[in-house]
Structures are given as structure tokens and as C-alpha cells.
Amino acid sequence: MEKTLEKNQFLFSYFEGFSNLSSQSRTALNNICSSVKIPKNKDLQAIGHTCRTIYFVKNGLCRVYYFKDGVDITESFAFENTLIARVESLFTGKPSKKGIQTLEDSEFIGIASQALFELYDDFPEVERLFRKIFELAYVDTVNRIESIQFHSAEERYKGLLENSPSILQRVPLKHIASYLGITQVSLSRIRAKI
Amino acid sequence: MEKTLEKNQFLFSYFEGFSNLSSQSRTALNNICSSVKIPKNKDLQAIGHTCRTIYFVKNGLCRVYYFKDGVDITESFAFENTLIARVESLFTGKPSKKGIQTLEDSEFIGIASQALFELYDDFPEVERLFRKIFELAYVDTVNRIESIQFHSAEERYKGLLENSPSILQRVPLKHIASYLGITQVSLSRIRAKI
DNA sequence: TCTATTATTTAACATTTGTAAAAGGAATCC
DNA sequence: GGATTCCTTTTACAAATGTTAAATAATAGA
Numbered sequence: 433m434e435k436t437l438e439k440n441q442f443l444f445s446y447f448e449g450f451s452n453l454s455s456q457s458r459t460a461l462n463n464i465c466s467s468v469k470i471p472k473n474k475d476l477q478a479i480g481h482t483c484r485t486i487y488f489v490k491n492g493l494c495r496v497y498y499f500k501d502g503v504d505i506t507e508s509f510a511f512e513n514t515l516i517a518r519v520e521s522l523f524t525g526k527p528s529k530k531g532i533q534t535l536e537d538s539e540f541i542g543i544a545s546q547a548l549f550e551l552y553d554d555f556p557e558v559e560r561l562f563r564k565i566f567e568l569a570y571v572d573t574v575n576r577i578e579s580i581q582f583h584s585a586e587e588r589y590k591g592l593l594e595n596s597p598s599i600l601q602r603v604p605l606k607h608i609a610s611y612l613g614i615t616q617v618s619l620s621r622i623r624a625k626i
Numbered sequence: 627m628e629k630t631l632e633k634n635q636f637l638f639s640y641f642e643g644f645s646n647l648s649s650q651s652r653t654a655l656n657n658i659c660s661s662v663k664i665p666k667n668k669d670l671q672a673i674g675h676t677c678r679t680i681y682f683v684k685n686g687l688c689r690v691y692y693f694k695d696g697v698d699i700t701e702s703f704a705f706e707n708t709l710i711a712r713v714e715s716l717f718t719g720k721p722s723k724k725g726i727q728t729l730e731d732s733e734f735i736g737i738a739s740q741a742l743f744e745l746y747d748d749f750p751e752v753e754r755l756f757r758k759i760f761e762l763a764y765v766d767t768v769n770r771i772e773s774i775q776f777h778s779a780e781e782r783y784k785g786l787l788e789n790s791p792s793i794l795q796r797v798p799l800k801h802i803a804s805y806l807g808i809t810q811v812s813l814s815r816i817r818a819k820i
Numbered sequence: 821t822c823t824a825t826t827a828t829t830t831a832a833c834a835t836t837t838g839t840a841a842a843a844g845g846a847a848t849c850c
Numbered sequence: 851g852g853a854t855t856c857c858t859t860t861t862a863c864a865a866a867t868g869t870t871a872a873a874t875a876a877t878a879g880a
Contacts (some may be wrong), residue, residue, distance in 0.1 A: 570764040581807040613775040
């Protein structure tokens with residue numbers, strides 16, 4: 433048991449940034465976690481499936497993506513030490529038209545969402561933890577709207593580099609371009625100008 | 627008491643769309659609600675203040691707005707029978723650079739946020755209710771990013787008219803334009819073309 | 821290593837959107 | 851009712867971004 437908790441220690445350190453958990457809650461949470469290793473450029477979650485697992489990125493890197501008129505669009509990136517889920521499916525129970533794909537060999541901790549929601553009944557502090565986690569994720573999303581709508585592509589590119597300095601070394605520019613909402617040609621022009 | 631609950635009946639009908647509440651929870655919630663009437667074009671919440679109240683729009687209409695480089699930008703609208711709050715302030719405790727302004731004579735039910743968060747300790751079902759409310763609001767926000775980033779201004783305008791057919795009669799076009807992320811001139815061109 | 825594939829940049833042109841200024845309409849206030 | 855203010859459209863031109871295609875550069879596989 434001690435050993436198992438150790439395996440998920442990074443996840444529980446992440447949780448501690450939000451609130452402290454009783455050992456009962458930690459054990460219960462630990463029991464619904466599983467480890468997943470995925471090589472580079474493979475799907476962690478396929479397009480069309482309903483989101484039934486929340487992932488914590490232990491190491492590596494992935495992106496949420498989908499196809500718009502046949503074009504591959506990156507909705508978001510998830511680096512080490514963050515949670516990733518397709519919330520529009522997780523919270524509605526509907527199939528997601530988005531997938532999650534690794535951009536490096538990666539290791540994840542999967543949290544079974546149905547089991548998690550059942551834990552909420554017995555452990556209010558677990559419900560509270562995830563409430564807080566998703567509240568702050570919601571805030572990030574609200575702030576991103578502002579960034580998309582009222583900053584130029586050049587400003588957004590510079591902002592992305594500031595927030596994720598390693599991204600240029602780890603992510604193809606085509607994904608960065610679609611994440612920024614512009615074409616790869618347009619991103620090339622911006623990079624040439626800077 | 628009976629009478630007071632009746633006063634907030636629309637709010638509690640709204641809550642029932644998410645989950646059922648015990649009468650104790652309803653009473654506790656009712657005790658932290660207050661009515662607010664604001665005439666047209668006045669601030670319900672001023673720019674710079676920290677969000678300490680979540681509002682339910684009983685009747686009328688308002689918008690969340692802020693200034694970007696001196697230009698008035700509408701972030702969102704809230705019609706009757708919806709909740710409105712500046713979540714980036716509500717969930718972080720930081721002052722908001724956004725304000726809430728009425729676009730018609732309006733009536734609101736204010737829910738004191740600090741008191742609400744304290745209710746969470748005694749009434750897990752209240753915490754759960756608001757968790758669900760904000761989860762779905764989060765989903766809406768994720769979907770809006772997609773709409774902003776990957777639909778043309780014309781598509782977004784048409785989509786807005788579909789979702790809120792009354793908006794043209796109730797909201798000046800300049801606010802609709804900034805909500806769509808375009809200038810008023812550009813919106814005029816789109817309207818002329820359609 | 822050679823080849824094939826993928827990633828990135830560049831160029832030319834089209835389209836969309838922005839900016840600034842002017843003018844017409846609508847609403848509001850005394 | 852007239853003046854004023856605000857709202858909306860139109861025009862002309864500038865800037866940003868999209869589209870298509872071609873040219874390099876980098877990477878991965880046989």
C-alpha cells in the first residue's frame with residue numbers, strides 16, 4: 433500500500449496544492465488510479481469515445497485535438513504535472529469529437545471518472561478537491577477566451593512562449609499554429625518577422 | 627417564510643434543473659439571497675471590485691464588460707433565468723477588471739458568495755449543486771473557445787441569432803460586435819451581406 | 821547511407837477584418 | 851418640437867490572415 437501510494441506520489445503532491453486529504457480519502461482515490469504508458473504520437477483517448485478517465489501527466493506531453501472540415505486542430509496541450517480531460521464529454525456524458533494524443537513517449541495516471549463521482553458521496557473532501565480543480569481550470573478557460581479574442585496572433589504566440597518556453601523544442605509548429613487559431617503559413621510569417 | 631421562498635421561486639426552479647434540494651438546504655440558501663433592482667444602463671457590479679455575489683437574472687438583461695486599450699468590450703450577456711458572475715474573480719478572490727451592466731431595467735437575486743461557500747460545509751448537496759452548475763458553465767466556455775477560434779465572424783453572428791433570437795431587439799449592435807470579437811463596422815458589413 | 825516522408829518556409833494573390841472619417845437615423849432630454 | 855446625443859451604416863484605404871503551390875530543411879525508415 434505504502435508502495436502504491438508512492439507510485440502516485442506526484443499526483444498526490446498535485447492534489448495537495450488544492451487541499452489536504454485524509455488518509456482514507458487518499459487510499460480511496462489511490463484505488464481508482466491506474467498507470468498508463470503510451471509511446472509518442474499515439475492516441476491516449478480516441479475521437480468519438482466518451483470521456484471516462486481523467487488523466488494526470490506524469491511525464492511526457494500530449495494534446496487534445498479534433499478535426500474541423502478535415503483539418504487537424506489542436507485545442508490544448510498538457511505538460512507534465514497537470515490534469516487533462518475532455519470536459520465537454522466528462523461533464524455531459526456525451527461522446528467527444530475530440531481525442532488525446534501523445535507528442536512524446538508519455539506516462540499517465542488515469543482516474544476512473546465514474547468511480548471518482550461515486551467517491552464524492554462518501555468523501556465530501558474529494559468532491560471539494562475536484563470542485564476546486566475544475567473551478568480553476570474554468571478560470572483558465574475564461575482567460576483564454578480573452579486572449580484569443582482580443583490579442584493578435586503575434587501577441588498570443590509570444591505569450592505561449594512565455595508560459596511554455598520548452599514548447600518549441602517539443603511540439604511541431606503546425607500544432608502550435610492550430611492551437612493559436614492561425615494557419616501554419618501565418619505562424620511562419622510571424623516567426624520570420626520577430 | 628413561505629412567502630420569502632415564493633419570492634425566489636424562479637431561482638429555485640432553476641436549481642431544480644440540476645438537482646433536488648432538501649427543505650433545510652432551500653431555507654439556508656434562501657437566507658443568503660437578496661433582491662436587487664437596477665435601472666437600464668447602470669452597473670450592477672463595478673469594474674475593479676472583487677466578485678462577492680453571484681446573480682440570478684429574474685428579469686431584464688445584463689452584460690459583463692471591460693475596457694481593452696480604452697475600448698469597451700462585452701465579454702458575455704446574461705438573459706432571464708440564468709446565473710451571472712465574474713468567475714475569474716469569484717474563484718480566485720482577486721479584484722475583477724470586468725464589470726456587470728444592465729441593458730434593460732432588471733431585477734436580480736443576489737447570492738452572497740462567502741456565505742454560500744460556508745453553506746458548503748453544512749450542506750454537501752448545496753456544494754454539489756453549485757459544482758454541477760459551474761461544471762456546465764465550464765463546458766459552455768470550452769465550446770465558446772471552439773466557436774471563436776474556428777468559425778468566421780459571419781458564422782458566429784448567425785449562431786448568436788439562433789441561440790438568442792431576441793438579442794437584436796434588446797442589445798445595441800456595438801455590444802454584439804465586441805462580443806463577437808469584431809468591430810462594429812465589420813458587423814455592419816456582415817449584416818449588409820446576409 | 822539513401823530514400824521517403826514530414827516539417828517548415830517562402831512567394832503570389834485573394835479575402836477578411838481593421839481604421840478613420842463622414843453621413844444618415846433613431847432616441848432622448850429639456 | 852428642436853437640439854443634442856447616441857447608434858448604425860457607408861466609404862476608402864491599410865493591415866492581417868487565408869489559400870495554393872513550390873522550394874528547402876529536417877527526420878525517420880529500409
